[in-house]
Amino acid sequence: MTRPSARTAITAAILAGGAGRRVGGADKGLLEWQGKALVEHAIARIAPQVERIIISANRNPQRYAQFGFPVVADRLPGHPGPLAGIAAALAATADDWLLCVPVDLPLLPMDLAERLLRSALAHGGPVAVAHDGERRQVLCVLLARSLAASAEAAIARGDGAVWAWQDACGVIEVDFSDQPDAFLNLNRIEPA
Helix, strand or coil: CCCCCHHHCEEEEEECCCCCHHHCCCCHHHCEECCEEHHHHHHHHHHHHCCEEEEECCCCHHHHHCCCCCEECCCCCCCCCHHHHHHHHHHHCCCCEEEEEECCCCCCCCCHHHHHHHHHHHHCCCEEEEECCCCEEEEEEEEEHHHHHHHHHHHHCCCCCHHHHHHHHCEEEEECCCCHHHHCCCCCCCCC
16 A cells, blocks of 8 residues: 555554553553554554554653654543543644554554545545444544544533544544454453
8 A cells, every 4th residue: 555645644643542441550552462562563554554653642651752653642631531632643743634543453454544535535524434344443533633623622521422523523434344353452451
């Protein structure tokens, strides 16, 4: 796959800012799977698809920075949820598009950015999200940078549900049922 042209440059945000409740409070992105930290798997899958990467992390910023990419934290304390990470990433990007991916999907599609962008441009929508054939993968989403204020406003109102915010923005679901294994979620991986 070739990267999008400069006219449609994409920044990717790897969302690693959660509290890790399902993994005993561990920092999920730093947990190892198949000999590498989950964040390394995400970087390997996403780097060929985008122009830039940022990591959204609320803990261990120095450790995440060692991977060579800027690290941003939520603007609100207390891990208010993934929409806060998305809002921080939208505020940090200079590109027109932001591809968000969760840190706990180590087998992400290698054509995720291309297919989401193609659909967003074809339909003129600001939000294109992957659908695995069974459910919307709300954190595998391409967003227009222009949605930054909308994300902040939703959080300020207490409307932190990512799917509801996507619906309000005019979401386009993109069929990835041809790659169901790409959405293997390791959100219950055991900490070492």
